[in-house]
Amino acid sequence: MACGIILSGGLSRRFQVRGEPWVDKALYRIGNEPMIRLVYNAISQVTGKVIIAVNNAERAINYKSVLPSAEYVFDDGRLRGPLAGMYSALSACDEDYAIIVPNDMPYITPEALKRLMSGLRDFDVTTYIYPNGHLENALMAVRRDMALQYMDLLIDYGRSKIFDLIRGLPRISFLNPLTHGIDLKNLVNVNSRNDLTNTVVNVSDRLIKNDISIIRNYTINDILNKDLSKIIGSLWYTLITTDPWPEFRLYAEAGLHFLAAHVLLDSINENVKQLGRRILTSFGVDKA
Incomplete structure (x- = not known):
């Protein structure tokens, strides 16, 4: 149950x-x-x-x-x-x-x-x-x-x-x-x-x-050890490296554009963040 x-x-x-x-x-x-x-x-x-x-x-x-x-x-x-x-x-x-x-x-x-x-x-x-x-x-x-x-x-x-x-x-x-x-x-x-x-x-x-x-085949220990080769394409890679593009590419190529937009909001570049906001706006999300 x-x-x-x-x-x-x-x-x-x-x-x-x-x-x-x-x-x-x-x-x-x-x-x-x-x-x-x-x-x-x-x-x-x-x-x-x-x-x-x-x-x-x-x-x-x-x-x-x-x-x-x-x-x-x-x-x-x-x-x-x-x-x-x-x-x-x-x-x-x-x-x-x-x-x-x-x-x-x-x-x-x-x-x-x-x-x-x-x-x-x-x-x-x-x-x-x-x-x-x-x-x-x-x-x-x-x-x-x-x-x-x-x-x-x-x-x-x-x-x-x-x-x-x-x-x-x-x-x-x-x-x-x-x-x-x-x-x-x-x-x-x-x-x-x-x-x-x-x-x-x-x-x-x-x-x-x-x-x-x-x-994605990684474990908690891979994240704690910051094994970038294993956690690439995940939230943890984006946060540790400040590079959103591997995770963004994974979702975008799968058609998960809504999730990909949320990844862009974690960029340190304001122009990239704005792109994420615009994608979310296209889904009817008025606040992100």
């Missing part, structure tokens, strides 16, 4: 409506159910235990009134964003595998989650990639021990971006949902109220036609 992890520590800024009281997105009702319960209902069907990561005690109390059988943990203060909650939840998990879902994916299905988990037989992390090359934040399945080891390194390097974990793990599987019979609506991440009514995902730009695998 696997642990199910729901990340629920965000501020939901884009979900708010000017002039109205602040709304906790996780408790916003879709039909008759709070959003977080819809996520819980899906993830609890494929995991043995569900852990909800929150950023304060008040949220834990509020969510317990809706989901009393879940386990609650608080975000780890050494990290920021989704990784902070993920680290605490993985530390509380006693299974080999974990499935991570943000609280704002109300249309996620057990079938979509099962497909992620089945991919962990040969990989350290599995996630979905849209046909246009876009990646969804924080939806993934991971090998628990591997994820924690590499997140400890991220803490040492002062890194907290969700994609740092994907860039840092040696073996990654990017699943094209359309090749696995997964409706793209199931992967919609609700950032604003408009996302609740506009769930049609444009698939006209089908750059990615199949699954993509990235396999």
Whole structure:
């Protein structure tokens, strides 16, 4: 079995409506159910235990009134964003595998989650990639021990971006949902109220036609020893050498342009960073 992890520590800024009281997105009702319960209902069907990561005690109390059988943990203060909650939840998990879902994916299905988990037989992390090359934040399945080891390194390097974990793990599987019979609506991440009514995902730009695998044969010790010949094409090589191009080339040639853009943001050259921002803008990312 696997642990199910729901990340629920965000501020939901884009979900708010000017002039109205602040709304906790996780408790916003879709039909008759709070959003977080819809996520819980899906993830609890494929995991043995569900852990909800929150950023304060008040949220834990509020969510317990809706989901009393879940386990609650608080975000780890050494990290920021989704990784902070993920680290605490993985530390509380006693299974080999974990499935991570943000609280704002109300249309996620057990079938979509099962497909992620089945991919962990040969990989350290599995996630979905849209046909246009876009990646969804924080939806993934991971090998628990591997994820924690590499997140400890991220803490040492002062890194907290969700994609740092994907860039840092040696073996990654990017699943094209359309090749696995997964409706793209199931992967919609609700950032604003408009996302609740506009769930049609444009698939006209089908750059990615199949699954993509990235396999880099290095270990934790290779990173600690700074063996550049083994860690080339990874986050660690980029950080140690300040040379983003080997990692950028790996993703760009595979069609992972969204991830390649994030690599460019680690350049020490402002013009290269600007190129990364422009690529992300083409994916509809307005802040990077």
